[in-house]
Amino acid sequence: MDSLVRAQTDEHVLRALMRRPRLTRAELAAEIGISKPTAGESVRRLTERGLVADTGERTPGGRGRGRVGSYYALTPEVGVALAVTIAPAGVTAETIDVYGDTTARAVRRIDRPARPSQVAAALRDAAAEVCAAAGRPARLAVVGAADPVDRATGRLVHLPDSPFLVGELDPVAILAPLEVVVDNDVNWAALAEPARPRDFAYLYLGEGLGCAIVNDGEVRRGHGGLAGEIAHVLTAGPGGRAAPFIEIFGELGLRREGSTAIDVERVLASDGATREAIVAAVAGVVAAVVALADPREVVVGGSWGPGLIDGIRAATGRMPRQVPLRAAAAGGEPVLAGVRAEALDRLRAAVIKAYS
Structure with missing residues (x-):
C-alpha cells in the first residue's frame, strides 16, 4: 500500500511539473494538496531517478520573508515526442517537449508525383535531424499522412484516384524502434478543431x-x-x-x-x-x-x-x-496541430507510466 501511495504521489508531482516548468517543494505541496514533507520525499525519489533536478534558482528569503526555497524542474531525461506530417508538399517533423513546446523542426520537400523511396528517405532524414537537434531522447512518434492508413499496421493504403500514392510507405518500420502512431491527416485536422x-x-x-x-x-x-x-x-x-x-x-x-x-x-x-x-x-x-x-x-x-x-x-x-x-475554425497547420496534441498527451502518459 505504501508503494502505491508513493507511486501516486510521484505521478502527481510529475504532472504538476508538466503544467508549470518550475516549482518549489512548498508550491508542489500546495498545488497537489499534500504535506510539504510528502512533497519533499517525492522530489527526492524523482531526483534520484534523474527525472527532477534542482534548477539552482532560489526564492527570496530572509528578513521576515520566510525560508529560502529551491526551484525544481523536470530534467531532459523525460524526453520528447516526434510529431510528423507526410503530405504532397513534403515531410514536416518536429520534436515536442512535455510542456507542449516545439524544440526542433525540419522540412523535406517531395517531388511530384511522390515516390515511396523518396518519401521514406525524407521521413527518415527529417526525423533524424530533429531528434539530434532536440538533444534529448525521443520516446515516441505520432504521424499524420495524406493517404488512408491501415489501422492494424500503420502502413499507408493505396487507393485508386488518390492524389498522393505512397501506399508502400511504412512509417512504423521507418521510425523504429520508437513507438509509432499513424493516422490519416483529415482525422488529425478534425481533432484540432477548437470547441468541437x-x-x-x-x-x-x-x-x-x-x-x-x-x-x-x-x-x-x-x-x-x-x-x-x-x-x-x-x-x-x-x-x-x-x-x-x-x-x-x-x-x-x-x-x-x-x-x-x-x-x-x-x-x-x-x-x-x-x-x-x-x-x-x-x-x-x-x-x-x-x-x-x-x-x-x-x-x-x-x-x-x-x-x-x-x-x-x-x-x-x-x-x-x-x-x-x-x-473549419482551426487555422495555420490543422493537421500538425492535431498531431502535436496527440504527441504531447502520449509523451506525458509515457513518462508517468515509466517512472511513477
Missing part, C-alpha cells in the same frame, strides 16, 4: 478529398481504417448524372495535369456552371454523410472547401435532412 462537438463530420476539400467522422468524441476509423474515404461516393455530376465524387473534377477539367490531384486555384477561380456543378457535388456528399453518420454539424475544411462555403450551405439547405454547416 462530440458528434460531427469534418469534410476535407483540397487537392485530395476526405472526411473524418467523430462520434461520442472519438474518430471512427472503420474496420480497416478507411471510414470517411469519400472520393468514390456517388453524387450529382454535371447534367445531373450520378458519378463518383472524384471523377467529377476530371470531367470539369479541374485536375492537375498528369495527376488525380484537384487543381485548387482553378476550383477557387471557377464561376457559373462549373462552380454550380462543384457545389452540387459537395452537397450530394454532405447528404450521404448526414444520412449515414448523423452528425450534429458538418465542418468544411481544406484548401478550397471554406472558399465555397456559402454556395455549399445554400445547396445543403435544400436537403430533406439538414444540419448546421460551417467552415
Whole structure:
C-alpha cells in the first residue's frame, strides 16, 4: 500500500511539473494538496531517478520573508515526442517537449508525383535531424499522412484516384524502434478543431478529398481504417448524372495535369456552371454523410472547401435532412496541430507510466 501511495504521489508531482516548468517543494505541496514533507520525499525519489533536478534558482528569503526555497524542474531525461506530417508538399517533423513546446523542426520537400523511396528517405532524414537537434531522447512518434492508413499496421493504403500514392510507405518500420502512431491527416485536422462537438463530420476539400467522422468524441476509423474515404461516393455530376465524387473534377477539367490531384486555384477561380456543378457535388456528399453518420454539424475544411462555403450551405439547405454547416475554425497547420496534441498527451502518459 505504501508503494502505491508513493507511486501516486510521484505521478502527481510529475504532472504538476508538466503544467508549470518550475516549482518549489512548498508550491508542489500546495498545488497537489499534500504535506510539504510528502512533497519533499517525492522530489527526492524523482531526483534520484534523474527525472527532477534542482534548477539552482532560489526564492527570496530572509528578513521576515520566510525560508529560502529551491526551484525544481523536470530534467531532459523525460524526453520528447516526434510529431510528423507526410503530405504532397513534403515531410514536416518536429520534436515536442512535455510542456507542449516545439524544440526542433525540419522540412523535406517531395517531388511530384511522390515516390515511396523518396518519401521514406525524407521521413527518415527529417526525423533524424530533429531528434539530434532536440538533444534529448525521443520516446515516441505520432504521424499524420495524406493517404488512408491501415489501422492494424500503420502502413499507408493505396487507393485508386488518390492524389498522393505512397501506399508502400511504412512509417512504423521507418521510425523504429520508437513507438509509432499513424493516422490519416483529415482525422488529425478534425481533432484540432477548437470547441468541437462530440458528434460531427469534418469534410476535407483540397487537392485530395476526405472526411473524418467523430462520434461520442472519438474518430471512427472503420474496420480497416478507411471510414470517411469519400472520393468514390456517388453524387450529382454535371447534367445531373450520378458519378463518383472524384471523377467529377476530371470531367470539369479541374485536375492537375498528369495527376488525380484537384487543381485548387482553378476550383477557387471557377464561376457559373462549373462552380454550380462543384457545389452540387459537395452537397450530394454532405447528404450521404448526414444520412449515414448523423452528425450534429458538418465542418468544411481544406484548401478550397471554406472558399465555397456559402454556395455549399445554400445547396445543403435544400436537403430533406439538414444540419448546421460551417467552415473549419482551426487555422495555420490543422493537421500538425492535431498531431502535436496527440504527441504531447502520449509523451506525458509515457513518462508517468515509466517512472511513477
